[in-house]
Amino acid sequence: MSRKISNDDNLSNSQNEENALWSIVGYLLSGLLIWGGIGWGLDNWLGTSYLLLAGLLLGAGSSIYLVWLRFGRD
Numbered sequence: 001m002s003r004k005i006s007n008d009d010n011l012s013n014s015q016n017e018e019n020a021l022w023s024i025v026g027y028l029l030s031g032l033l034i035w036g037g038i039g040w041g042l043d044n045w046l047g048t049s050y051l052l053l054a055g056l057l058l059g060a061g062s063s064i065y066l067v068w069l070r071f072g073r074d
Contacts, residue, residue, distance in 0.1 A: 020071060023070070023071075024067050024071065027063045027066050027067050027070075028060070028063045028064075028067070030063070031059035031060060031062050031063030031066070032056060032059045032060060032063065033059070034059060035055040035056065035058045035059030035062070036052060036055045036056045036059055037055070038055050039051040039052040039053070039054055039055020039056065039058075040052045040055065042055070
């Protein structure tokens, strides 16, 4: 009986880790897409060529910060 509980715990733990991984990937991709898109739009609107890079860097940095806030402070 305790073996079954142990297997269920391992399965639950594995599922939680997989969900956390997908959350991290989602944070990283959404930050890059949103802030990169804002930078790209501003580049096209203002006629510059550096705001896309600034948006991507801001998106990556803010995404990593959000991942650290949610998962890294345990």
